[in-house]
Amino acid sequence: MRSELVVDVTPTSISTALTEDGRLMSLQRESRDASYAVGNLYLAKVKKLMPGLNAAFVNVGYGKDAFLHYLDLGSQFNTYAQFIKSVLENGGKKQLAVSRMQLGEDIDKHGSITDVLTQGQELIVQIAKEPISSKGPRLTTEITFTGRFLVLTPFNDKISVSQKIKDRAEKTRLRRLIESIKPKNFGVIIRTSAENKRAAELHSELKVLLKCWEDAVAKARYSQPATLLYEEESRAVGEIRDIFNPDFESIHVNDAEIFEQIRNYVNLIAPDRSDIVKLYSDDEPIFDKFNITRQIKSSFGKTVSFKSGAYIIIESTEALHVIDVNSGNRSKASSDQESNALGVNMLAADEIARQLRLRDMGGIIVIDFIDMAKAEHRQELYNHMREVMANDRARHNILPLRKFGLMQITRQRVRPALDIVTAETCPSCGGKGEIQPSLLFTDTLKDKIDYLVNSLKVNNFIMYVHPFVDAYLKKGLISEYWRWRREFKRKFRILPDQSLTYLEYKVLDKDRNEIDLKEEKDTSSATSKKERRRKQKNADESDD
Secondary structure, eight states, X not given: OOEEEEEEEOSSEEEEEEEETTEEEEEEEEETTOOOOTTOEEEEEEEEEETTTTEEEEESSSSXXXXXXXXXXXXXXXXXXXXXXXXXXXXXTTOOOGGGSOOOOOOOTTOOHHHHOOTTOEEEEEEEEOOBTTBOOEEESSOOEEOSXXXXXXXXXXXXXXXXXXOHHHHHHHHHHHHHHSOTTEEEEEOGGGTTOOHHHHHHHHHHXXXXXXXXXXXXXXXXXXXXXXXXXXXXXXXXXXHOOTTEEEEEESOHHHHHHHHHHHHHHOGGGGGGEEEOOOSSOHHHHTTHHHHHHHHSSSEEEOGGGOEEEEEEOSSEEEEEEEOGGXXXXXXXXXXXXXXXXXXXXXXXXXXXXXXXXXXXXEEEOOOOSOHHHHHHHHHHHHHHTTTOXXXXXXXXXXXXXXXXXXXXOSSOOOOOOOSOOOTTXXXXXXXXXXXXXXXXXXXXXXXXIIISOOOSEEEEEOHHHHHHHTOSSSOHHHHHHHHHOSOEEEEEOTTSOTTOEEXXXXXXXXOOOHHHHHHHHHHHHHHHHHHHHHHHHHHO
């Protein structure tokens, strides 16, 4: 299977698309200025204790108070609290070293939040779940630092090995190796990717993770509550860390800075594979080049079609997602209703597993499969769904089908589901139903080019338009596009962009920065209003 990673960097966001044999399997879109991402560390203050919920509301600087449950404090919370107190008092001059502390007894699993926390207490917390809908972030004080091969956990002396490593000898080797190099009172989780790795590689990453912890603690000494103490260098690097495998054929990036970060990271974890990271410099949008935009448009609507005319309908609420499976035209494919239902359901299971990953849907998912009378067919579908969900990195649980064809899945939700609206609102009328004649859109584009060339004196710019508009402007031997280039005598190009709506456009200068034409548009609008008022005034005077 050919796997590729495509990273689209814009001034406001970073989108990471994973494709397998050209088919879009995963999409992550993060705002470049977004905070409160999973894994970030903050110095926070307890704002309110809620004994009825056995939890506390904590101020981390977000609009809504973050939620910290008693069960998320960690078994060694008393030792952790003692350490944090030593760090924050007197600027950390009397700070204890974690490796020199004596781990205390575990806190009572059935205890109360009021027994261990006080209002106004300061803590170092980690984001366990991003803000979703009207809820603030969910926190934990069981802090972890995740690397490619290892996960470091302060105040925990245990070593755990991934269950996906099946070789018992290799498990023993890794456990003994980590035992010999890790500091006291630091736990380590050995990830699947650590299998058969050399001691030097694991030791190097362990030192990097320890440095992250030490830097966060050092920053906390002189910081005030609601301060960010630690975040990963790049969202794109964090995404690649979790999904990278040596089988990747290539990683395409359209931004030089992010390209360097990713290449340096890949060079660190797999020096022999650093050449797979490639800088994309073509003018055509990177997602258009790799056919990702088209797949996004077809995969994120309410109705998603798949093989042989069958389709699924996805409805989402805050509490759960509901998926309905329909046979569509495939109902004519077989004279046996039971066989037809099984065939559609098996294909639907493949597409649903992809959709869960693609949209990052979490919480409760209820799937209404086509009814099947035979118990062995329902078991076969259940086994198939477990098989296709095996590669899903999010924790999940699948229940067998009920008699009426319903399957329930719970899937880990740590960030909001990716909701991309594929329906396009008319950019001319704003959804009112009436627009200016579309034939005049070319006149609008020409006016914009005239404004750019003669008023702003911009040279060598690119105007992106919908592919249909691009085809219209360039049709014929002597096209409209050719006439404009000859008339304005400036270097500019018009290129298609599949992400734009029919009567939408954008302009980039030679440095790939977008030129904002809104001010010019507003000025024109104001001018036209003044003109209308002047004509109305003249008409009134003539009537008099």
